[in-house]
Amino acid sequence: MNMYKYLLFFSLAVVVSGCAKSIDENADDTEKKLLRAYVEMQAQAGVQYDSTASGLYFRFPEGRKSGGAMPADTDFLYVNYTMYDLKGNIAASQYNQSDVAKQLGTFSASTYYGPKLWGVGRYALTNGLEEAVQMMTEGEKIRVLVPSWLSVISSDTRQYSTTTMFDIELLRVVRDIRQFETDTLRNFSARYYSGMDTIKKDWYYLDLKQGNVSDSVANIGDTLNVRYIGYLLDNFVFDTNIADSASYYKIYDATKDYAVLSVIYEEDTDTDDTNTSEGTMDVVDGFKYALQRMKPGDEAVTFFSSDYGYEAAGSGQIPAYAPLRFYIKLESIGRKQ
Numbered sequence: 001m002n003m004y005k006y007l008l009f010f011s012l013a014v015v016v017s018g019c020a021k022s023i024d025e026n027a028d029d030t031e032k033k034l035l036r037a038y039v040e041m042q043a044q045a046g047v048q049y050d051s052t053a054s055g056l057y058f059r060f061p062e063g064r065k066s067g068g069a070m071p072a073d074t075d076f077l078y079v080n081y082t083m084y085d086l087k088g089n090i091a092a093s094q095y096n097q098s099d100v101a102k103q104l105g106t107f108s109a110s111t112y113y114g115p116k117l118w119g120v121g122r123y124a125l126t127n128g129l130e131e132a133v134q135m136m137t138e139g140e141k142i143r144v145l146v147p148s149w150l151s152v153i154s155s156d157t158r159q160y161s162t163t164t165m166f167d168i169e170l171l172r173v174v175r176d177i178r179q180f181e182t183d184t185l186r187n188f189s190a191r192y193y194s195g196m197d198t199i200k201k202d203w204y205y206l207d208l209k210q211g212n213v214s215d216s217v218a219n220i221g222d223t224l225n226v227r228y229i230g231y232l233l234d235n236f237v238f239d240t241n242i243a244d245s246a247s248y249y250k251i252y253d254a255t256k257d258y259a260v261l262s263v264i265y266e267e268d269t270d271t272d273d274t275n276t277s278e279g280t281m282d283v284v285d286g287f288k289y290a291l292q293r294m295k296p297g298d299e300a301v302t303f304f305s306s307d308y309g310y311e312a313a314g315s316g317q318i319p320a321y322a323p324l325r326f327y328i329k330l331e332s333i334g335r336k337q
Helices: 003-016 024-042 096-103 127-133 179-190 243-250 285-293
Strands: 057-059 076-084 090-095 116-119 141-146 166-175 203-207 223-232 237-240 262-263 298-305 323-336
Touching: 003 127, 024 141, 024 262, 057 116, 090 096, 096 323, 116 179, 127 223, 203 285, 237 243
Parallel strands: none
Antiparallel strands: 057 141, 076 090, 076 116, 076 166, 141 166, 203 298, 223 237, 223 262, 223 323, 298 323
């Protein structure tokens, strides 16, 4: 009898057994017995799991490592992870690695497969995952079996109705996410832009090509017509309105209109009488600051922290607290009449 037939048989035996408990208690009791049976069969195959008082089972498949940072409350973690059921089936969309997507036949060049940012003690992870990652140090890999009663976050609502299995690799522990962005941008500048300095805190700008030097920058009321490519710092392209670039990066979408982006430079009505308005545009601040410096025909690159981008929320394929880089070409300015 193979393992899964045994588990099914075991489950049915428990369900039909006489037990004067509530339905919920029966379900948890059954899950505990199934989980123990799974762990025992893994042990018979030479795969040993340890357990915690909460009912979490875990193993370090590559052994323990010393010297790395351990997560604490309020830390951020960069991880790779994959979620499975106990049969080893990968859960849909519950992974962040391109090789897994290719294995499943779901890979897309327009999907970001970089490290996932998890926050500890921020009501973002289930209790089981919080417990698991706080056992780890940087560089370690863990496999955990998370029973359904540990799949809660900030309430008693369970995210999953049965035990789930996770493979987690802890890549980095980040104590101060803002400082981490600052350091990342500085290192990026040193590697690719000869250590170019900031113009504003965590905001970098470089002219690549000058257009009409006798023309002027935009004023309030003008419309700026822009071509751009948006990147993460690892060169992942999350958006562009240049069709040839979309084809080059394999993200071309035949249903998308690769038209020029027209940005209206408006007065900032949110400022009070004590502040000088910088004007506003319907783009992120880091992009706006670049456009404010450009003349028609200019081409530039800018990169900046998430303070000037999408901050903790992220957007689409842009993760939380992600620095951004843009190539920008200001094709023309429609002057206010």
